[in-house]
Amino acid sequence: MGTSFVAHVFFLLWFFATTFSFFFKAESSVTCNEKDKQALLNFKQGLSDPYGVLSSWSDQEDCSRWDGVVYDNKTGRVTELSVYWVGGEISGSLLQLEHLNYLDFLESDFNGTAIPTFLGSMASLTYLDLGNSNFSGRIPHQLGNLSNLRYLDLSGNDYLYADNFHWMSNLSSIQYLDLSRTKHQSEVGWFQIMSTFPSLSTLIVSDCELVNLNSSLGFGNFTSLQYLDLSDNLFSHEIPLSIFNSPKLESLDLNSNKLIGKIPESLGQLKQLTYLYLTHNSLSGPIPSSIGNLSYLKDLDLSDNQLNGTIPKTLGLLSNLENLSIRNNFLTGTVDEEHFSKLSKLETLGISHTHLFFNVKSNWVPPFQLKSITMSSCKIGPNFPTWLQTQRYVLELGLSKSEIADKAPSWFWNWTSNIMFINLSDNQIEGDVSEIVLYSRVINLRSNHFKGQMPQLSTNVAWLNIANNSISGPISSFMCQKMNRKNILMVLDVSNNLLTGAIPHCLKYWQSLTHLNLGSNDISGRIPYSMGSLVALQSLHVQHNRISGDIPSSLKKCSNLRLIDIGENPLSGAIPPWIGEMTNLTILRLRSNGFKGQIPLQICQLSSLIVLDLANNSLSGHIPNCLKNIDAMTISSPGFEAQYTSDHLSGMFLDSSIYFENLMLVPKGVELEYEENLRFVKMIDLSSNNLSGSIPSEISVLSELCFLNLSQNQLIGKIPEKIGIMKKLESIDLSQNHLSGEIPSSLSSLTFLSHLNLSYNNLSGKIPLGTQLQTFDALSYIGNTQLCGYPLPRNCTIGEESQNRTSIGKIEEDSDNSNFYIGMGVGFAVGFWAVCGVLFFNRTWRHAYFRFFDDMKDWVYVTTVLNVNWLLEKLRSCHL
Numbered sequence: 001m002g003t004s005f006v007a008h009v010f011f012l013l014w015f016f017a018t019t020f021s022f023f024f025k026a027e028s029s030v031t032c033n034e035k036d037k038q039a040l041l042n043f044k045q046g047l048s049d050p051y052g053v054l055s056s057w058s059d060q061e062d063c064s065r066w067d068g069v070v071y072d073n074k075t076g077r078v079t080e081l082s083v084y085w086v087g088g089e090i091s092g093s094l095l096q097l098e099h100l101n102y103l104d105f106l107e108s109d110f111n112g113t114a115i116p117t118f119l120g121s122m123a124s125l126t127y128l129d130l131g132n133s134n135f136s137g138r139i140p141h142q143l144g145n146l147s148n149l150r151y152l153d154l155s156g157n158d159y160l161y162a163d164n165f166h167w168m169s170n171l172s173s174i175q176y177l178d179l180s181r182t183k184h185q186s187e188v189g190w191f192q193i194m195s196t197f198p199s200l201s202t203l204i205v206s207d208c209e210l211v212n213l214n215s216s217l218g219f220g221n222f223t224s225l226q227y228l229d230l231s232d233n234l235f236s237h238e239i240p241l242s243i244f245n246s247p248k249l250e251s252l253d254l255n256s257n258k259l260i261g262k263i264p265e266s267l268g269q270l271k272q273l274t275y276l277y278l279t280h281n282s283l284s285g286p287i288p289s290s291i292g293n294l295s296y297l298k299d300l301d302l303s304d305n306q307l308n309g310t311i312p313k314t315l316g317l318l319s320n321l322e323n324l325s326i327r328n329n330f331l332t333g334t335v336d337e338e339h340f341s342k343l344s345k346l347e348t349l350g351i352s353h354t355h356l357f358f359n360v361k362s363n364w365v366p367p368f369q370l371k372s373i374t375m376s377s378c379k380i381g382p383n384f385p386t387w388l389q390t391q392r393y394v395l396e397l398g399l400s401k402s403e404i405a406d407k408a409p410s411w412f413w414n415w416t417s418n419i420m421f422i423n424l425s426d427n428q429i430e431g432d433v434s435e436i437v438l439y440s441r442v443i444n445l446r447s448n449h450f451k452g453q454m455p456q457l458s459t460n461v462a463w464l465n466i467a468n469n470s471i472s473g474p475i476s477s478f479m480c481q482k483m484n485r486k487n488i489l490m491v492l493d494v495s496n497n498l499l500t501g502a503i504p505h506c507l508k509y510w511q512s513l514t515h516l517n518l519g520s521n522d523i524s525g526r527i528p529y530s531m532g533s534l535v536a537l538q539s540l541h542v543q544h545n546r547i548s549g550d551i552p553s554s555l556k557k558c559s560n561l562r563l564i565d566i567g568e569n570p571l572s573g574a575i576p577p578w579i580g581e582m583t584n585l586t587i588l589r590l591r592s593n594g595f596k597g598q599i600p601l602q603i604c605q606l607s608s609l610i611v612l613d614l615a616n617n618s619l620s621g622h623i624p625n626c627l628k629n630i631d632a633m634t635i636s637s638p639g640f641e642a643q644y645t646s647d648h649l650s651g652m653f654l655d656s657s658i659y660f661e662n663l664m665l666v667p668k669g670v671e672l673e674y675e676e677n678l679r680f681v682k683m684i685d686l687s688s689n690n691l692s693g694s695i696p697s698e699i700s701v702l703s704e705l706c707f708l709n710l711s712q713n714q715l716i717g718k719i720p721e722k723i724g725i726m727k728k729l730e731s732i733d734l735s736q737n738h739l740s741g742e743i744p745s746s747l748s749s750l751t752f753l754s755h756l757n758l759s760y761n762n763l764s765g766k767i768p769l770g771t772q773l774q775t776f777d778a779l780s781y782i783g784n785t786q787l788c789g790y791p792l793p794r795n796c797t798i799g800e801e802s803q804n805r806t807s808i809g810k811i812e813e814d815s816d817n818s819n820f821y822i823g824m825g826v827g828f829a830v831g832f833w834a835v836c837g838v839l840f841f842n843r844t845w846r847h848a849y850f851r852f853f854d855d856m857k858d859w860v861y862v863t864t865v866l867n868v869n870w871l872l873e874k875l876r877s878c879h880l
């Protein structure tokens with residue numbers, strides 16, 4: 001008590017002493033120059049100051065006490081000015097501050113006005129920071145007059161541009177230049193100009209729309225450059241060799257361009273290089289062996305390129321290397337102990353999605369202690385990598401698809417207790433997990449050979465994916481286990497195991513769940529009322545079990561549900577009308593149950609619905625004609641985002657912190673597994689029910705629908721005339737109904753149609769001619785005794801033959817027929833780019849795409865191959 005009181009008093013004394021000395025210091029020195037003070041007051045007049053940062057600038061106070069003003073205490077002249085969060089107009093009165101050498105407008109908003117040209121006359125300026133201040137327009141050439149300028153930052157003014165850089169050539173003192181996010185698309189000779197600045201040490205021209213680094217004129221060499229950031233531009237040529245003549249370069253960032261060719265051997269000349277980022281380009285060839293000369297190198301990131309060839313052993317010489325990432329390349333060959341021989345400082349090892357064979361001895365003791373190990377889709381097995389046991393500080397472990405076919409060693413689970421992210425999926429790792437306790441935040445053990453009962457969870461675990469193993473025992477003993485009651489689990493995927501028993505009532509302990517997949521087990525009983533306590537749930541899969549009874553009304557409390565998959569169970573009862581209140585519902589799959597009664601009209605209120613799969617039930621009544629109200633099927637909108645990355649897990653742990661929803665669908669007569677390709681699916685499958693009445697003509701409003709299956713019902717009447725408006729349709733199955741009348745000619749304008757089944761109806765007349773409808777084989781049409789014309793063997797009578805097309809189905813689409821062949825090409829191109837464009841140009845997606853390339857069981861096949869084949873077929877038929 002006593003000592004703390006004394007300490008307090010001393011603190012106060014010290015505080016007053018320092019504060020007063022500050023005041024007195026100012027008092028005792030020369031006051032601020034009156035002319036400068038008036039200039040500053042004028043300058044303040046022009047500014048808007050929404051945050052009051054200039055409130056200390058008052059006529060009554062000496063300007064030496066004003067915030068952001070620094071003056072020379074000998075001459076009284078203002079030398080430095082930094083004002084922040086202001087706006088308005090920058091007054092020319094600043095010109096009177098003849099001694100100003102430092103000017104900084106931190107994070108201001110000048111509302112898209114131009115940079116005032118008079119700044120170019122402030123000859124004493126050595127430091128000028130106009131970054132992130134919402135200037136736009138052309139960068140005034142007058143700035144080139146500032147021959148004393150050492151620091152210039154114009155970055156982050158997105159609408160600022162330069163027509164050329166010649167005006168810059170007088171900035172002979174420049175040391176630091178940051179132009180990021182300003183636009184310089186038309187500039188060509190800029191790199192050459194920059195290379196003439198003798199003192200330039202930092203050059204940042206990231207995200208400037210620059211297209212070319214090369215110059216036919218050759219370069220001067222950067223003699224002082226230490227830091228060069230050219231990331232996020234549009235360079236699509238080879239890395240210019242001249243860069244490697246910059247003897248002082250410490251950091252080189254060329255990431256996210258379109259650079260091609262090899263990484264030159266002359267890289268080894270950059271002896272000082274500490275940071276090298278060449279990520280996200282199209283570089284090919286091997287990693288140059290001269291890389292071993294870069295003895296200062298700390299960060300080496302070559303990921304997301306097309307590098308092939310082997311990894312040089314010289315890599316093992318980089319004794320300062322901390323972060324190594326060569327992910328997503330086509331590298332081949334073996335990596336062994338020698339590649340790491342001197343890498344004692346290595347913390348990050350990212351070699352996933354290469355074709356490398358990581359072949360080290362089982363008793364290897366690596367020189368490093370890693371924090372992040374990501375080696376997914378590399379060959380590591382068949383033996384379990386025992387060297388891992390030497391690593392004591394690991395936070396992330398990614399060993400997915402690494403061909404390990406071995407028992408998890410006894411030390412392993414204990415060893416993982418400090419790891420945050422673990423991904424061991426898609427191996428053949430064995431072991432009984434009944435007794436283990438999991439501690440990691442994200443654990444992916446999907447598709448292995450784990451057995452025994454479910455493991456226990458510490459209160460740390462947020463994601464557990466143990467799908468596709470041989471886990472057995474009652475699901476209740478896991479969910480009601482005392483230790484697990486305090487769980488914070490968000491994602492639980494136990495699908496495709498051997499779990500038994502009923503879903504227990506203790507679901508109230510699992511309220512943080514957002515994604516629950518219990519599918520493909522041997523779970524029986526009813527869906528418990530307590531399911532309604534999972535209010536955070538976004539997706540619920542219990543498909544392919546033996547769950548009976550009806551859908552409990554408590555489920556409507558789970559109003560965040562976006563996906564419900566309860567297909568393939570013996571569930572019964574009616575589809576509850578309250579389902580229409582689950583406004584976020586996007587995927588509803590009730591396939592292959594015993595549901596009876598009518599399809600509730602409330603289903604039409606689900607404006608986000610993109611998959612409605614009610615096939616193979618005992619539903620009766622009419623197809624609701626309100627389906628046209630389902631916006632997601634009528635308006636072009638993003639599909640279902642199957643990739644789930646929790647916000648707080650995102651970023652660096654990409655290898656393990658992505659969870660994919662998956663779903664079995666029957667888009668074209670064959671069951672397929674959908675994952676990320678769910679975003680391209682919009683389907684209605686009502687097949688194999690007892691639906692009666694006619695197909696509502698309003699269905700043609702669903703212009704975004706890709707797959708429509710109404711087969712095996714009791715439908716009568718005609719195929720809607722305007723079906724041709726549903727331009728996105730890839731598959732139509734209306735088979736095994738009682739449909740009559742002619743096939744509407746508009747069907748022929750469906751340019752994406754690659755699967756058609758109209759068999760076993762009472763259709764009549766001639767199959768419309770001149771379109772891809774003839775590329776389907778006769779099986780698409782058989783069982784309609786009145787139908788004639790190719791591809792059916794039955795020729796139409798003369799009378800039918802002479803009928804012209806417009807008289808069969810008169811609809812507005814016919815006016816498009818002259819444009820049909822062009823339209824087909826455009827249609828295909830649009831469809832193709834909707835798919836592939838997204839894939840190749842969206843970076844995160846491309847990431848995921850490459851990572852999960854092998855998982856793409858269907859989409860690539862169905863959408864690309866089929867469409868391409870179909871297109872070729874089409875072109876051939878056009879030429880006939």
Ligand SMILES: *[C@@H]1O[C@H](CO)[C@@H](O)[C@H](O)[C@H]1NC(C)=O
Binds near residue numbers: 025028029073074
């Ligand atoms: C003037 O400034 C210099 C450095 O900024 C400082 O060392 C000196 O003490 C100051 N003189 C007075 C009288 O405050």
Ligand SMILES: *[C@@H]1O[C@H](CO)[C@@H](O)[C@H](O)[C@H]1NC(C)=O
Binds near residue numbers: 111112
């Ligand atoms: C910002 O500029 C817009 C026109 O570009 C103008 O309408 C608006 O009044 C300006 N706002 C301020 C605060 O000056």
Ligand SMILES: *[C@@H]1O[C@H](CO)[C@@H](O)[C@H](O)[C@H]1NC(C)=O
Binds near residue numbers: 109110111112134
């Ligand atoms: C920048 O200026 C534009 C006017 O040109 C204005 O619309 C915008 O709100 C300003 N602020 C930012 C942060 O872009």
Ligand SMILES: *[C@@H]1O[C@H](CO)[C@@H](O)[C@H](O)[C@H]1NC(C)=O
Binds near residue numbers: 144167
């Ligand atoms: C400043 O630059 C402009 C254009 O670059 C030029 O016309 C002008 O003469 C220069 N002024 C001074 C004082 O150098």
Ligand SMILES: *[C@@H]1O[C@H](CO)[C@@H](O)[C@H](O)[C@H]1NC(C)=O
Binds near residue numbers: 219220245
């Ligand atoms: C640049 O450096 C290289 C090698 O150091 C030298 O051969 C070349 O002449 C230099 N170019 C210029 C323009 O100085």
Ligand SMILES: *[C@@H]1O[C@H](CO)[C@@H](O)[C@H](O)[C@H]1NC(C)=O
Binds near residue numbers: 284308309310
């Ligand atoms: C690497 O790729 C290039 C271009 O695709 C090819 O010419 C070369 O043969 C490949 N090298 C190896 C080692 O596979």
Ligand SMILES: *[C@@H]1O[C@H](CO)[C@@H](O)[C@H](O)[C@H]1NC(C)=O
Binds near residue numbers: 410411414
């Ligand atoms: C796991 O670690 C705990 C202490 O952290 C220790 O008590 C236990 O014996 C270890 N188990 C095994 C199998 O190593």
Ligand SMILES: *[C@@H]1O[C@H](CO)[C@@H](O)[C@H](O)[C@H]1NC(C)=O
Binds near residue numbers: 560
């Ligand atoms: C639907 O989802 C949005 C976020 O996408 C959420 O804000 C909203 O609360 C959800 N609606 C319901 C009824 O839960």
Ligand SMILES: *[C@@H]1O[C@H](CO)[C@@H](O)[C@H](O)[C@H]1NC(C)=O
Binds near residue numbers: 793794795
């Ligand atoms: C159908 O007509 C074509 C020519 O119009 C003829 O070659 C063919 O033999 C006919 N087939 C039958 C089964 O009548």
Ligand SMILES: *[C@@H]1O[C@H](CO)[C@@H](O)[C@H](O)[C@H]1NC(C)=O
Binds near residue numbers: 802803804806807
């Ligand atoms: C096709 O139909 C139009 C309008 O119904 C008619 O004028 C024309 O004569 C018909 N052509 C043939 C070849 O029957």
